[in-house]
Amino acid sequence: MSYQDTLDRKATIKVARRELNHFSDLLKLHETSLYNVGSPSYDSITTIVNYLNYDQKQLEKIIKKDKQIEAIMKVYNAIMKLSEEEMQVIYTRYILQYKNEDLDEILGYSERKRRRIMNNALFNIAIILHIEIKKD
Secondary structure, three states, X not given: OOXXXXXXXXXXXXXXXXXXXXXXXXXXXXXXXXXXXXOOOHHHHHHHHHHHHOOHHHHHHHHHHHHHHHHHHXXXXXXXXXXXXXXXXXXXXXXXXXXXXXXXXXXXXXXXXXXXXXXXHHHHHXXXXXXXXXXX
């Protein structure tokens, strides 16, 4: 019996879908501040200065934003570990934020094929992010 056989596939996919919906919302919220991710930017220098100069309330806002960006990057890195086909479906759905019905037309997949690829991608992301659900 493999590790995947010990998991509740439907529940795991549901959890992954919820996680990617949160990811998509956070991405939309922080889309302007994420363009310089991975390189030193004005935001990171400003953040350091803000840590030194602002009061506790401002610090909490900065820490919250940093945690949100960290969560975005965690999911983004998980997406990058998927197969090209899975990555394309997830990217189009959750980053470009197209509706499921539009994905079929954009990607040229049948609804059934898109659902199969999407469910496999969600299941794999859940495993990568360690949010999988075990069977009882």
